[in-house]
Amino acid sequence: MSTTLTGTNFLRALYAANLLWHTSAFYHFSFRAPYMMTKLSKRSSSKSPAIASTPEGDEWHHDVMAYLGLINVGFAALAGMRLYSSVFAPSSLSSPLTALSEADILALMVLGIANGSQAWGNFVRTSGNGRWIMGSGWDRITVLDAVFMILDFAVMGAHLWNS
Structure with a gap:
């Protein structure tokens, strides 16, 4: 697996x-x-008629959702820059079975924390509150946030272990 x-x-x-x-x-x-x-929300099944009547939320909700989306631009850019660098400037990427570059270690740590904070929020903040589908089962967002966190840290850890 380490290989x-x-x-x-x-x-x-x-x-x-x-x-x-x-x-x-x-x-x-x-x-x-x-x-x-x-x-993602369970607004349509809310006991409050005011909430149930707007399952898509309102402009305030949309502003918060857009803010959440914009936060992801930096993480996408970081992953994209490291991918680009590894494909078009392979000398910046360590050879297989050797330690990662400092840039890769930093990138994987940042991506792992980004994915992990979302997974943690899904499991702790939204789990059981009945307002969201996240954290209450095997929904795509919770699972992928957790899987990417595990993989980001596993790759970083495997390289650090081998170095």
Whole structure:
């Protein structure tokens, strides 16, 4: 498993997956806020008629969703820059089975913390409150945030362990 985690292609795939994940969050939360509110929240089943009548939320909700989406731009850019660097300037990426560059360690730590903070929020903040689908089962957002956190830290840890 360590050989897989320390391979250049696996690192590139992880950067590409992080890039797609954070770009998707940017797009969906920033430009499709009403749709995402309807999809992710349980507003339509609220006992409050005022809340149930607006399952897509209101402009205030959309502003917060757009803010959440915009936060993901930096993480997408970080993953994209490291991916670009590993493909078009491979000398900046350590060879397989050797320690990662300092830039890769920093990038994986930042991406791991970004994904981990979302997973933690899903498991702790939204789990059991009945307002969101996140954290209450095997929803896509909670699972992928947790999986990317684990992979980001696992790759970083495997490289540090081998160095």
